[in-house]
Amino acid sequence: MSEEIWDQGLQSERTRLAWVRTAVALSTAGLGAAGLALRAGLPPVAVVGFALGALCGGVLLVRTGTRFRRVQEALHGGRPLDHGLDAVFAWFGTLSLVAGACTFVLTVR
Template sequence: MTTSGGDPRPGLHGERTRLAWVRTAVLMSGSGIGAAGAAVRDDLPGLAVPFGVVALAGAVLLVRTGLRHSALERALRHGRPLGAGLDARVAWAGALAAAAGALVLVLRLA
């Protein structure tokens, strides 16, 4: 389906999705770095590891989102699907690491 100008993208769905991935990646990176720093400052260096994984997952997502945007545009133009399997697994791993770190932190402080 193309618009009257020949653009195969009838809406801004791709841009909104890309921005959502960017927001997720930035939030994961920033919160992971902040939580890892707080863990080290509070003399809990073991907790820096899962929060470091969160920051790393966010950084990987941010890089992949930039690289993936052009592939997504090509796929949309040619009417091919482009799955987000690897990106979803990286986001899942980062979220799991954040939950594990938060759980250990709460149990440690209780």
């Protein structure tokens, strides 16, 4: 009896939904905060930080379908998974939103 790493459960689908939630959160938070920063007249650094976060979220959202297919192929083929580039986009987007939020907090009193 051979042991496979593939499980018939919905783990891949749940992971895909988690990436989609992350991408949508980055995009909507970035766009909303960028609009708020523009209306409040904050320095361009804050607006750029929020816009970069929204852009990273958009890139993650676009890559979701491709990533899901790669994960499925890797699982069925017994190959290791690689989320390196996607993790960098999620990290950079989050860092950009934090930088914009810090600028917002330090500027508005």
